[in-house]
Amino acid sequence: MGSMMRVVVALWFWCATILTISNAQLSPMFYSETCPSLNDIVFDNIFQTSLSDPRIGASLIRLHFHDCFVQGCDGSVLLNNTATIESEQDALPNVNSLRGLDVINNIKTAVEADCPATVSCADILAISAQVASVLGGGPSWAVPLGRRDSLTANRTLANQNLPAPFFTLDQLKAAFAVQGLNTLDLVTLSGAHTFGRAHCSLFINRLYNFSGTGNPDPTLDTTYLELLREICPENATENNITNFDLTTPDQFDNKYYSNLQSQKGLLQSDQELFSTPDADTIDIVNSFSSDQDLFFNNFIESMIKMGNIGVLTGVEGEIRLQCNFVNGDSSSGVSSI
16 A cells, blocks of 8 residues: 555544544444445546536535535535525525536436435535545545435525625634634635636726725736736626636645735635735645645545534434425425435
């Protein structure tokens, strides 16, 4: 067994130990007997999608994040609008920007064919985020499992809880603190912006009229500013997108942090981590920029911590048969279990 593989195996056992201490109701072995093919099904579906959609990994991690920050990691972000549910997908931070919903639905269909009425959509989201990291060249970990799915969604809470791309550092810290996450978690999880794309609308104010000044954001590198202005003219549409990372746009690595050091963070909320004067986040950014293994190890820990937010277990919630509808909803044609 190679040294890298030994490290991965050691981390899996370490994660399982931490899990046992922090949340005894979740376990990486939860489906070992009831759905042993689960991880393979999730991996195969995402891998096939990634061949034609290199953005899918970043999109799935974001989907998991946006689920956990609204009433916990319960699959509520997946629910469609119905007569009784106002979908979180129509919240301002999500509208026209969430991707990967169809991938999760396809995975659920395949899982139901192999393990009917067994695996929650919330767990599929958590596993998908881990697979996305691995396929991008990032870390792997043993995902704690055993979540159940919500019976509701909360669009109001989505508008309230999800951090905005124009947030200051204090606002970011406050949004993470509500979820029981600290400053280290904030800097670590922000590193998921090491791959993926963003619409111009999320940062165009930095290019032309930052904070109503009529000037660009002074924390933005001037060469990078001109590049972004070419991609995002003042009349840019929703179709204009650009890479989060200039150097390795589809790879999960630590280049996000070196970009911040060079004033090349794409979103204001990214650059705030390094350019806020005397911020306690600066040393963390510097550490992760110089040591990718340190970033990866912290990413594992923070993802597991985030994945434990507000989980439903035991007899709480349900195991949805379709991820975008609660069981028994007449819109879905699915009966209750």
